[in-house]
Amino acid sequence: MRTVTIVGASLSGLYAARELRAQGFDGRLVIVGEEPHLPYDRPPLSKNFLSGRTDEDQLALTDADETAGLDAEWLLGVRARGLDTRGRTVVLDDGRTVSTDGVVLATGAAARRLPGGSLAGVHTLRTLDDARALRADLGLGARQVVVIGGGFIGAETASSCAGLGHAVTVVEAAPLPLVPQLGADMAAVCAALHRRRGVELITGTGVAGLRGTATVTGVDLTDGRTLPADIVIVGIGATPNTSWLVGSTLALHDGVLCDDGCATALPQVVAVGDVARVGGSRAEHWTSATEQPRVAVTNLLAGRTLQRVRTVPYFWSDQYGSRIQFAGRHRDGDTVHLTEGEITDDGPGESGFLAHYERGGRTVAVLGVDQPRAFLRARRELQRQVREQAVPAVL
Structure with a gap:
C-alpha cells in the first residue's frame, strides 16, 4: 500500500492520520477536507467559543510541528465528489483526482435544516463558520432566541445564549429532550436545568414553519402559537455525509455500513467517526471519533478485520x-x-x-x-x- 487517502479533515480524520504514521505506514498520505480549516475541536463551538471564552486558535487540534511530522498532503477547501472503487480514485469537486490504494472515510455529518432556513437570523451549529456567524449575530445586543431541538447541541447552545443575557425558548417535539439517550426519568431531571436557569422549555409541540421575509421574525408552532424570534437556532440532529458515495457500491444506510472493525465490504476501505455505522450503530460522539481510528487503521493496513471496536459508548454535555x-x-x-x-x-x-x-x-x-x-x-x-x-x- 503506497498511498492512503483520508477523506475528511475532521477529528476522526486527524486521528486516523496519526494512527497510520504510528502503525508504520510511511507512504504517501493525502487528507481531503471540505472546510478550509485544519482539524479543530467542535465541542467548544456551542459552549466556550459561542460565549467568547475560547478563541479560534484554542480550537486547533494540531500545530505546525505535528502537521509537518505527519508529512501529509492537505487538500483543504475542496469536497470529494465521488469514489471510483474500481480505479481506486477519489474524485474531487474541482476536477482533480487522487489515485490511492487505501481509503479512510471520515466525512462526518451535516446539520439537518428546516424549510425556510435561508432567512437571515436562522442558524445551525456544526462548523466553525456556523459558530462564527451565530456569535456575530448574538453580539448585536439582547435578542429573542428560539432554539429548535432540545438535544445536546440545542441544550448547550441555549445555555450559552442564556448566559450571554438573551431571552431563550427551547422547542422540543418529543415529550422530553434526551429520552432516547437517558430514559424518561433521568431526562426529566436534566430538563429541569433549563427552567432552573430561566429558559422556557416547550415540549410535545413541533414547528410548523418560520416567519419572515428576508429576516426571521418568528416561529410558528403546531399548536397554533407563534414565538417571536430575532434568532432561530436549528438543532434537530445531523445527517451523515454519504451523498458523494452514492454509486460507489458501498453499502449506505444512515452512514457507511461497517463491520465491528470499521471495515466496509470493499477491500482497503474503512470508515470512522460520525459517518461510520460500526457494528450496527452510528455514534456521533467525540470518543467514537478518537477511538475508532486505531482499530480501523490496523484493519486497513492488514487488509482484513483483525481487531474490533469494544469500547463503551461515552458522551458528555455542559449545560447551565x-x-x-x-x-x-x-x-x-x-x-x-x-x-x-x-x-x-x-x-x-x-x-x-x-x-x-x-x-x-x-x-x-x-x-x-x-x-x-x-x-x-x-x-x-x-x-x-x-x-x-x-x-x-x-x-
Whole structure:
C-alpha cells in the first residue's frame, strides 16, 4: 500500500492520520477536507467559543510541528465528489483526482435544516463558520432566541445564549429532550436545568414553519402559537455525509455500513467517526471519533478485520454550569438506581448525582451530573466488565 487517502479533515480524520504514521505506514498520505480549516475541536463551538471564552486558535487540534511530522498532503477547501472503487480514485469537486490504494472515510455529518432556513437570523451549529456567524449575530445586543431541538447541541447552545443575557425558548417535539439517550426519568431531571436557569422549555409541540421575509421574525408552532424570534437556532440532529458515495457500491444506510472493525465490504476501505455505522450503530460522539481510528487503521493496513471496536459508548454535555456524563447505553425497561448525591423536585441536587442503569442483574450504563470523580470510577468499572465478559461492541 503506497498511498492512503483520508477523506475528511475532521477529528476522526486527524486521528486516523496519526494512527497510520504510528502503525508504520510511511507512504504517501493525502487528507481531503471540505472546510478550509485544519482539524479543530467542535465541542467548544456551542459552549466556550459561542460565549467568547475560547478563541479560534484554542480550537486547533494540531500545530505546525505535528502537521509537518505527519508529512501529509492537505487538500483543504475542496469536497470529494465521488469514489471510483474500481480505479481506486477519489474524485474531487474541482476536477482533480487522487489515485490511492487505501481509503479512510471520515466525512462526518451535516446539520439537518428546516424549510425556510435561508432567512437571515436562522442558524445551525456544526462548523466553525456556523459558530462564527451565530456569535456575530448574538453580539448585536439582547435578542429573542428560539432554539429548535432540545438535544445536546440545542441544550448547550441555549445555555450559552442564556448566559450571554438573551431571552431563550427551547422547542422540543418529543415529550422530553434526551429520552432516547437517558430514559424518561433521568431526562426529566436534566430538563429541569433549563427552567432552573430561566429558559422556557416547550415540549410535545413541533414547528410548523418560520416567519419572515428576508429576516426571521418568528416561529410558528403546531399548536397554533407563534414565538417571536430575532434568532432561530436549528438543532434537530445531523445527517451523515454519504451523498458523494452514492454509486460507489458501498453499502449506505444512515452512514457507511461497517463491520465491528470499521471495515466496509470493499477491500482497503474503512470508515470512522460520525459517518461510520460500526457494528450496527452510528455514534456521533467525540470518543467514537478518537477511538475508532486505531482499530480501523490496523484493519486497513492488514487488509482484513483483525481487531474490533469494544469500547463503551461515552458522551458528555455542559449545560447551565453543570456537566452531564453518560457511559453505556440504556434500553427501555432498565432499572435506574441513584447511588450518590440527590435529585430534588427542581432537578439535580446541589452536589449533583450518580445513577446506575441495570439490566439482568448487571450495570449497563451510568449517568453522572456534577460527579466527575464518582463517574470516572463507575465508567472504568463498566469498561472492565465489558472487557471481562467480551461482549460485542454495541451493548
